Amino acid sequence: MNDWEIWVTIAVLAVATAATRSSFWLVGHHITIPPRIQAMLRFAPACALAAIIAPDLLLGPQGQLQLALSNAKLLAGVAAIVFYLIRRNMLQTIVFGMLAFTGLRLLHVF
Amino acid sequence: MMPDATVGADRHDPQAWREGLKTGMPTLFGIGAWGLVVGIAMVKTGLTVPQALAMTLIVFAGSAQLASLPLIAAGAPIWVVFATALVVNLRFVIFSALLAPHFAHLPWKQRFGLGYVSGDMTVALFLQRYPSEAPEAGKLSYLLGLMVPNWAAWQIGSIAGIFLGSAVPPEWGLGFAGTLAIICIAVPLVAGRAALCGVLVAGATAVLAAGLPYKLGLLAAVVLGMVCAMVVAELGEKSAKP
Numbered sequence: 517m518n519d520w521e522i523w524v525t526i527a528v529l530a531v532a533t534a535a536t537r538s539s540f541w542l543v544g545h546h547i548t549i550p551p552r553i554q555a556m557l558r559f560a561p562a563c564a565l566a567a568i569i570a571p572d573l574l575l576g577p578q579g580q581l582q583l584a585l586s587n588a589k590l591l592a593g594v595a596a597i598v599f600y601l602i603r604r605n606m607l608q609t610i611v612f613g614m615l616a617f618t619g620l621r622l623l624h625v626f
Numbered sequence: 627m628m629p630d631a632t633v634g635a636d637r638h639d640p641q642a643w644r645e646g647l648k649t650g651m652p653t654l655f656g657i658g659a660w661g662l663v664v665g666i667a668m669v670k671t672g673l674t675v676p677q678a679l680a681m682t683l684i685v686f687a688g689s690a691q692l693a694s695l696p697l698i699a700a701g702a703p704i705w706v707v708f709a710t711a712l713v714v715n716l717r718f719v720i721f722s723a724l725l726a727p728h729f730a731h732l733p734w735k736q737r738f739g740l741g742y743v744s745g746d747m748t749v750a751l752f753l754q755r756y757p758s759e760a761p762e763a764g765k766l767s768y769l770l771g772l773m774v775p776n777w778a779a780w781q782i783g784s785i786a787g788i789f790l791g792s793a794v795p796p797e798w799g800l801g802f803a804g805t806l807a808i809i810c811i812a813v814p815l816v817a818g819r820a821a822l823c824g825v826l827v828a829g830a831t832a833v834l835a836a837g838l839p840y841k842l843g844l845l846a847a848v849v850l851g852m853v854c855a856m857v858v859a860e861l862g863e864k865s866a867k868p
Contacts, residue, residue: 517701522677525707529685529694532711533718537687538741540722545730549723556856560720561750562815563828563851565808567844568689568746570829571836572805579836589802596806597813606652606810613806617799 569593592617635761636732642764646771649755653747654775656807658783663801664688665787666794671695675788682784686743686777690714693841706840713840717848721749727759729766740769745780748772750811819862824855 517525540547549557573593576582585591596613603609661682668678668691685691690711697707722741729737752769756762787794794800816822828851835843 517698519674521704522673522698523680525694525698525704526677526681526685528704528708529681529687529690529711532690532708532715533685533687534738534742536712536715536718537722537744538738539719540726541729541737541741542734544723544726552856555859556852557720557724558753559821559824559852559855560717560724560848561746561753562812562821563824563848563855564717564721564746564844565750565812565815566825566829566851567832567847569805569808569812570832570847571843572802574833575836581833589799589805592802593805593809596809600810600813606807607655609810610652610656610803610806613809614803617802621797621799 588617588620591620635763636766637763639764639767642767643771645764646768646773647775648771649751650747650772650775653751653807653811654779656803656805657747657776658779658786659800659802660688660804660807661780661783661785662787662790662794663804664691665784666791666796667692667695667787669788669791671699673698678788679785682781682788686780687711687715687718687745688780689841689844710840713842713845716845717746718744720848721746724753725749728756728761729769731761732766740773743773743777745776747808747811748776750815754814818859820855820859823858824851827851827854 573590574581574583574587576587582590592613595616596609599612600606600609665678665682668681669675673681681691693710693714694707697710721744725744726737726741729740732740748769751772755768756765812825816825828847831850832843832847835846837843838846
């Protein structure tokens with residue numbers, strides 16, 4: 517892409533953000549969502565977050581499934597989930613997870 | 627709704643603002659680290675510094691930015707980049723349907739602005755605190771207390787990434803801090819069998835469908851996960867009835 521094409525792309529991406537994030541904020545009062553759909557939408561945030569986490573933990577750089585113990589992100593991620601369930605503290609979990617990830621990566625434990 | 631009541635509910639409430647900040651504070655490190663990774667990726671793709679700054683400041687959507695970069699590098703048509711960003715962002719349409727009714731009474735410019743900066747973590751944390759759409763004092767301040775620091779942390783991380791660029795070795799895996807922050811937000815949302823089922827299905831779908839074009843896997847994961855959670859919830863209700 518040349519320079520102006522990249523600028524147009526950036527503008528178009530901003531439109532994509534506005535069109536999706538602000539959609540119901542701007543037109544929502546004209547639309548009534550059936551209660552059943554509303555009940556279903558309540559699960560959306562948890563599902564979206566899971567869909568962001570899972571590929572990062574399970575897939576390698578080329579998109580291949582990595583279930584071996586050598587996958588430091590998967591091990592550290594599972595350890596972080598357990599740590600959070602016990603301690604219920606976000607910052608401690610993030611620090612613990614990064615230390616576990618870095619330790620596993622540098623020490624080649626598995 | 628009485629207009630007076632609405633004005634009262636939206637008056638700046640420092641306590642609610644601080645409460646929002648306190649809730650979101652632990653995620654800021656992860657968000658900044660993610661911003662850093664995206665900032666580095668933008669510069670490595672060949673964007674100039676002004677372009678990368680413009681992208682982070684006006685697009686403000688990490689997953690869509692990351693998805694667009696390989697397409698920009700490959701010289702894909704602009705409409706393909708647009709289509710990809712839309713699909714990656716479609717989950718935000720659902721988020722806006724969840725969040726907007728809480729603030730339907732505000733002027734449209736404010737609604738537009740609030741929608742524009744409401745990312746994944748902000749929505750999840752806000753809905754956990756205020757599950758009901760009924761107007762409540764301090765709601766807006768709480769949302770802003772989550773949103774403003776979130777925006778700032780992302781931009782600081784991203785701008786640092788743009789300027790420091792290659793000084794941070796990629797094998798440090800700093801982006802993992804963002805994933806860890808999301809884990810901490812996601813775990814408390816998994817309350818009950820229905821949500822657990824939805825999350826497992828969404829995660830598995832996202833992994834299996836990672837190769838789909840336009841990043842359709844993410845959207846498919848959210849939709850399938852929601853449907854499965856709903857089915858489990860309804861089956862549970864039926865069996866609970868005598």
